[in-house]
Amino acid sequence: MRKRLIKSSNQKGGLLKRxxxxxxxxxxxxxxxxxxxKREKKSKPKGxxxxxxxxxxxxxxxxxxxxxxxxxxxxxxxxxxxxxKGDKEVINKATxxxxxxxxxxxxxxxxxxxxDNEKRSDRIGRLSQYLTxxxxxxxxxxxxxxxxxxxxxxxxxxxxDNLGDSKARxxxxxxxxxxxxxxxxxxxxxSAVAPEKVKTEKFISVPVFYDDVERRFxxxxxxxxxxxEKSKIEKSIDPETNGLKSITDxxxxxxxxxxxxxxxxxxxxxxDKLTYIVDDPKHQSGLNQTMxxxxxxxxxxxxxxxxxxxxxxxxxxxxxxxxxxxxxxxYLLVLVEKEGRYTVLFINNKSYIxxxxxxxxxxxxxxxxxxxxxxxSFQDSQSDD
Numbered sequence: 252m253r254k255r256l257i258k259s260s261n262q263k264g265g266l267l268k269r270x271x272x273x274x275x276x277x278x279x280x281x282x283x284x285x286x287x288x289k290r291e292k293k294s295k296p297k298g299x300x301x302x303x304x305x306x307x308x309x310x311x312x313x314x315x316x317x318x319x320x321x322x323x324x325x326x327x328x329x330x331x332x333x334x335x336k337g338d339k340e341v342i343n344k345a346t347x348x349x350x351x352x353x354x355x356x357x358x359x360x361x362x363x364x365x366x367d368n369e370k371r372s373d374r375i376g377r378l379s380q381y382l383t384x385x386x387x388x389x390x391x392x393x394x395x396x397x398x399x400x401x402x403x404x405x406x407x408x409x410x411x412d413n414l415g416d417s418k419a420r421x422x423x424x425x426x427x428x429x430x431x432x433x434x435x436x437x438x439x440x441x442s443a444v445a446p447e448k449v450k451t452e453k454f455i456s457v458p459v460f461y462d463d464v465e466r467r468f469x470x471x472x473x474x475x476x477x478x479x480e481k482s483k484i485e486k487s488i489d490p491e492t493n494g495l496k497s498i499t500d501x502x503x504x505x506x507x508x509x510x511x512x513x514x515x516x517x518x519x520x521x522x523d524k525l526t527y528i529v530d531d532p533k534h535q536s537g538l539n540q541t542m543x544x545x546x547x548x549x550x551x552x553x554x555x556x557x558x559x560x561x562x563x564x565x566x567x568x569x570x571x572x573x574x575x576x577x578x579x580x581x582y583l584l585v586l587v588e589k590e591g592r593y594t595v596l597f598i599n600n601k602s603y604i605x606x607x608x609x610x611x612x613x614x615x616x617x618x619x620x621x622x623x624x625x626x627x628s629f630q631d632s633q634s635d636d
Contacts, residue, residue, distance in 0.1 A: 309620050316616070344461035345419035345468070346411050353468040354421045354457040355406050357381040361390065361474065362401035362425065367432055381470045390473060400428040409454065409479050417461045422477060427451050454479045491583060491604045492564045495553035496611070503552050506563060506586065509593045510547050514567055518544040527594075530587070534598040542569040545577060556607050559588040560596065 344350060360377050371391060378387040392399070405426040412420040431447040453476060460471040516528055518538045525537050545568040553562040563584040570577045583604070585597040597603050 305620075312616065312620055343413050343415065343417060343419060344463075345417055345459045346413050346421075350419060350459050350461065350468055351408060351411075351421060353381075354423070354459055354470075355403060357457060357470050358406055358423060358425060358455070358474075359401055359403055362399050362427055364392065365398045366395050367398070382473075383469075386470075386473055396431055398430045398432065400430065401425055417463065418471070419459050420456050421459055422454060422456045422479065424479065425453050425455060427453060490564060491601055492551065492553055492562060494608060494611075495562060495604075498552040498554060498561065502561075503550070506552060506561065506593065507547065507550055509586070510550065510563070510565060510567075510584075513595060514544040514547065518542055518569065529595045529598070531595060531597050531600070534595075538569075540572070542578075543572050544568075545570050548579060555585060555587075556603070556610055557587075561586045561588075562604070562607070 360381065364374055374391060375384075375387045378390050382390060407424040408421070409424050410422040412422075414420060427450070429449040429451065455474050456477050457470060457474045458472045460469045461467075462469055513528060516525060516537070519540055520537060522536050525535050529535050529537075548566040548568055550566075551564045553564075555561050563582075563586060565582050565584065567580050567582060568577050569580055583599050584595055585600060585603050586593045587596045
């Protein structure tokens with residue numbers, strides 16, 4: 252019994268010693284970890300936290316911009332897809348380009364007749380290609396004094412009303428020529444030898460219907476005369492170069508001299524010669540001697556996407572070769588300097604300008620981000636000191 256008690260006491264003492272040893276080693280391990288952290292903290296250079304904060308801020312902004320781009324792309328694709336589906340469902344064929352051309356053809360037939368050598372039945376037959384038989388008879392102009400002439404060039408689209416149900420009202424401005432009969436005029440006055448002419452401007456609305464079954468357009472009612480008020484355009488539209496950074500250094504004189512050379516060649520030279528000065532494949536044929544270059548009137552110079560690229564907005568005076576009549580035209584050019592000489596990279600290219608503005612916006616965001624990093628680094632270094 253006594254031996255058992257001694258053995259039990261020895262076991263308890265051994266367990267206590269092991270517990271104390273484990274606690275001691277754990278405490279020493281924690282002390283070593285604290286010392287390591289202190290040494291690491293002391294070994295970090297000044298401004299480390301600011302740089303780390305700036306890096307985190309930059310990547311957060313970058314990811315945020317990337318997220319916005321993805322959202323815009325996918326949402327625009329979704330909207331365009333939905334719009335396309337909606338267009339297929341609700342499109343009104345009567346308002347289409349084909350409907351407009353059909354209405355113009357109708358007006359040419361409607362306003363062209365000759366009372367001297369045209370039968371009533373022939374005119375009804377022509378109108379029946381657009382109107383029902385009953386409406387064709389009503390569309391015939393009464394009287395036998397005046398003939399009418401309308402050319403397609405004298406028909407101007409003014410307004411389209413979408414009425415739904417495959418119907419539309421399309422309003423045009425027409426410039427008509429009415430001419431009285433020389434024969435009837437001579438009966439009234441023996442001395443009259445020339446017919447009387449009247450030029451007039453009218454606004455007329457054509458009701459158009461598209462028959463899905465027959466797949467054809469129909470003027471479903473007689474056209475009605477109306478009036479469209481003419482007013483001046485007071486609103487000004489900003490040019491594409493609005494917002495670009497302008498250049499006012501000495502390079503403007505060199506570019507002005509280049510523009511004189513370029514437009515002289517652009518108006519007269521052949522395609523083979525222009526390929527050496529024009530990179531834009533859409534404009535390498537130039538003006539093909541249809542206009543003569545007179546002079547450069549105005550010029551504005553802006554920075555391009557790269558250091559060797561510049562954007563030029565210029566007003567140029569061109570003259571019609573046969574008459575000498577001068578016209579002022581605006582050109583938007585992108586110039587690139589290669590091996591000490593300029594060539595025209597693009598002419599009237601809006602895509603380049605849009606990309607340039609997007610790049611400018613990205614550079615501004617990066618500049619603001621870097622400015623924030625530098626400020627945070629400076630503040631951190633001050634606090635460390």
